[in-house]
Amino acid sequence: MASYHAVIIGGGGTGAAVAHDLTLRGLKVTLVERGEVTSGTTGRHHGLLHSGARYAVKDKESAVECIEENTILRRIAPGSFELNDGLFVAISEEEEAYSKDLIEGCRECGIPVKQLTREEALRLEPRLNPDLRMAVQVPDATMDAMRMPLRFFATAKANGADIRPFTEVVDFIKRGNAVSAIRVRDHRSEKDYEITGDIFINATGPWSGKIADMVGVEVPIRPSPGVMLAVYGRLSNMVINHLHQSGDGDIIVPQRGLSVIGTSSWVVEDPDNLGLPEEHIQMMVDKGSTLIPAVRQAKFRAAWSAARPLIGPRGADTGRELSRTFKCFDHVDEGVEGFVTITGGKAATLRGMAETTANMVCQKLGHDVPAPPARQSYYRIRPTTPKETRSND
Amino acid sequence: MTEKTVQLKVMRYKQGQSSPTYQTFPVTVNENTTVLVALTDIRRDQDSSLSLRHSCHHASCGTCGMRINGEEQLACVVKVLDLGTDTVVVEPLNNAPLLTDLVVNMEPFYDRFNTAGLPFIRESEFLPDAEVAEGIENYMRCENCIECGLCVSACPIMGSDPEYYGPAALAAVNRVVEEPRGLETESLLDWVDNQKGCWRCHVAYECSEVCPSGVDPGGHIMALRRQLTRRRFSRLLGG
Numbered sequence: 118m119a120s121y122h123a124v125i126i127g128g129g130g131t132g133a134a135v136a137h138d139l140t141l142r143g144l145k146v147t148l149v150e151r152g153e154v155t156s157g158t159t160g161r162h163h164g165l166l167h168s169g170a171r172y173a174v175k176d177k178e179s180a181v182e183c184i185e186e187n188t189i190l191r192r193i194a195p196g197s198f199e200l201n202d203g204l205f206v207a208i209s210e211e212e213e214a215y216s217k218d219l220i221e222g223c224r225e226c227g228i229p230v231k232q233l234t235r236e237e238a239l240r241l242e243p244r245l246n247p248d249l250r251m252a253v254q255v256p257d258a259t260m261d262a263m264r265m266p267l268r269f270f271a272t273a274k275a276n277g278a279d280i281r282p283f284t285e286v287v288d289f290i291k292r293g294n295a296v297s298a299i300r301v302r303d304h305r306s307e308k309d310y311e312i313t314g315d316i317f318i319n320a321t322g323p324w325s326g327k328i329a330d331m332v333g334v335e336v337p338i339r340p341s342p343g344v345m346l347a348v349y350g351r352l353s354n355m356v357i358n359h360l361h362q363s364g365d366g367d368i369i370v371p372q373r374g375l376s377v378i379g380t381s382s383w384v385v386e387d388p389d390n391l392g393l394p395e396e397h398i399q400m401m402v403d404k405g406s407t408l409i410p411a412v413r414q415a416k417f418r419a420a421w422s423a424a425r426p427l428i429g430p431r432g433a434d435t436g437r438e439l440s441r442t443f444k445c446f447d448h449v450d451e452g453v454e455g456f457v458t459i460t461g462g463k464a465a466t467l468r469g470m471a472e473t474t475a476n477m478v479c480q481k482l483g484h485d486v487p488a489p490p491a492r493q494s495y496y497r498i499r500p501t502t503p504k505e506t507r508s509n510d
Numbered sequence: 511m512t513e514k515t516v517q518l519k520v521m522r523y524k525q526g527q528s529s530p531t532y533q534t535f536p537v538t539v540n541e542n543t544t545v546l547v548a549l550t551d552i553r554r555d556q557d558s559s560l561s562l563r564h565s566c567h568h569a570s571c572g573t574c575g576m577r578i579n580g581e582e583q584l585a586c587v588v589k590v591l592d593l594g595t596d597t598v599v600v601e602p603l604n605n606a607p608l609l610t611d612l613v614v615n616m617e618p619f620y621d622r623f624n625t626a627g628l629p630f631i632r633e634s635e636f637l638p639d640a641e642v643a644e645g646i647e648n649y650m651r652c653e654n655c656i657e658c659g660l661c662v663s664a665c666p667i668m669g670s671d672p673e674y675y676g677p678a679a680l681a682a683v684n685r686v687v688e689e690p691r692g693l694e695t696e697s698l699l700d701w702v703d704n705q706k707g708c709w710r711c712h713v714a715y716e717c718s719e720v721c722p723s724g725v726d727p728g729g730h731i732m733a734l735r736r737q738l739t740r741r742r743f744s745r746l747l748g749g
Contacts, residue, residue, distance in 0.1 A: 152561070152562070152563075152564070153562075153563040153564065153565065153573060153613070155565045155571075155573075156563070156564050156565055156573075159565070160564070160565025160566045160567070160571055160573070161565070161566055161567050164566075164570070196629065196630050196631055197630070198631075199631065199634075199649070199650050199651045199652060200646060200650055201634075201646065201649055201650070201651075202643050202645070202646055231644070231645075240640065240641045241640055241641055241642075241643050242640065243640055254643060254644075254645075259651075259652075261570070261571070261630075261652055262565070262566055262570075262571070263565045263566055263571040263573070264571075264630065283561050283609075283610065283613070285558070302559075304559055304561045304610060305524065305525050305561065305609055305610040305613075306524055306525040306526055306610075307524050307559055345568070347568040347569070347570070351634070351651070354634055354640065354649040354651075355643065371651070372570050372652065373570060373651060373652045373653075373654055373656075373723070374654060374723070374724065375568070375569075375570065377568065389550075389554045390554065393542050393547075395511060395542065398542070418568060418569060418587060419544075419567065419568035419569055419586060419587050420542065420568075421567035421568060421586070423567070
């Protein structure tokens with residue numbers, strides 16, 4: 118008999134949420150992560166709890182996912198977000214005209230919007246480019262990219278999941294056409310051992326293609342990095358977006374005493390080798406200062422790259438054309454049992470991704486329990502040892 | 511962009527080993543390469559067993575604290591070439607149990623921090639002249655302290671007295687006293703009013719020196735002492 122019902126590979130937000138969901142459904146779960154949890158894309162993203170407005174015109178499926186999950190996460194994980202809303206700022210006449218599409222798109226997707234005049238916007242955010250023509254307020258929020266998923270880890274762990282950081286998959290072991298075990302290396306001791314399971318879940322985001330290669334199946338993943346720049350100073354309280362079709366350097370997310378400007382988009386083969394193009398850092402300064410001119414004088418704190426796990430065919434070159442929605446793959450279609458992949462999506466939709474994955478996993482295992490209610494009490498953000506009482510701080 | 515090869519002398523330790531060793535890796539870096547990226551490059555290209563903690567890459571999560579050339583820093587915001595040394599020595603934080611390589615066990619640190627009970631979200635103090643958007647009660651933001659443990663590693667008392675609560679927890683207590691937001695402060699003041707708490711500090715201010723978030727734990731400890739002194743006087747006077 119296998120040691121676990123479900124073995125999750127990948128300790129990012131998606132893996133955390135899948136571990137949490139499956140544990141609530143009564144399964145015995147373990148999760149392996151080659152480094153510290155949230156050390157891949159999860160911790161490094163922009164820190165934006167999307168309202169979905171950014172996708173409301175061109176990618177309605179993603180927009181609807183975002184606003185649904187945004188609403189649920191605010192309810193189940195209070196204290197994980199700076200409830201600061203977001204502004205979409207129109208600077209040119211063309212952008213002002215585009216605001217009609219944005220507002221209409223948001224209404225179609227169920228995203229609350231409020232149109233603000235130039236003066237109203239400047240009263241809320243005095244450092245905005247004074248040339249702005251109008252703005253649209255939406256329920257974006259700042260999230261702590263690491264601590265929000267840590268709540269899912271802490272809760273899963275308290276409910277019995279075995280979370281194994283610094284544990285890297287080195288091989289997959291098959292029995293017939295089914296994956297039956299993984300061989301892992303514990304990097305704390307450099308010792309290898311095996312973990313048996315009924316089903317193996319690839320939740321490695323931009324690395325999911327590499328993991329799928331080890332199993333001999335295909336995941337159409339395009340690791341698509343973007344550059345972000347953090348500057349000293351909280352230049353706004355709300356998330357500031359450029360009101361136009363998605364482009365580079367058009368979002369400023371305030372985080373603690375920093376402002377984070379992002380991002381750009383290109384496509385790489387190896388998610389471990391993203392690089393940090395110098396011209397992209399300068400582009401963040403240039404584009405960011407069209408929204409908030411003080412970006413140009415702000416002191417540099419950090420610049421980094423993070424890879425999105427976009428789903429798309431080989432040949433996509435900028436990543437901008439690819440949808441931000443997620444997809445769960447059952448590799449039985451390629452003749453491999455006991456192995457599924459969840460990828461794509463966004464940090465803001467981690468809970469929904471997990472629910473979809475858990476539904477597929479339970480169906481495959483013949484484990485007939487209903488999905489847990491979306492509202493669960495969560496552990497507080499801080500503890501890695503969840504011996505404290507539950508709280509909804 | 512200039513490229514240069516620098517030697518990273520990294521402390522190594524795997525469980526079962528009798529004591530840590532040092533291993534030197536040559537790394538090609540440019541002006542933008544941080545110590546963190548240099549370490550992950552080593553892991554990718556030279557030694558996949560090198561273990562470290564990292565997450566946000568911009569000094570917002572607090573996971574990549576380590577000692578770089580002997581000083582507590584977040585590896586994600588230290589550029590290798592800015593250090594100006596041909597060999598860069600990288601070691602794990604002090605005053606926390608070593609798990610492997612550059613990874614220490616943060617659980618005792620978090621446990622003390624939890625006793626302080628500091629909420630993660632605080633009132634935003636910026637833009638006092640701005641209005642608050644409709645639908646938002648008031649702007650909130652994350653606390654400055656990112657729980658990285660640099661102050662605890664740098665504190666000269668922590669090494670000799672494991673009972674001492676340390677600068678991070680004491681600063682957190684003072685934040686609650688400053689902005690209680692419904693939390694009870696008297697029992698917290700009782701918790702720190704002793705030789706494990708804020709009277710143990712020797713006022714070296716190493717904690718404030720190394721804090722990457724401008725928290726000034728040393729200042730918070732002094733503020734707690736003032737608060738406790740006031741409390742004693744008011745009790746003496748029956749207030």
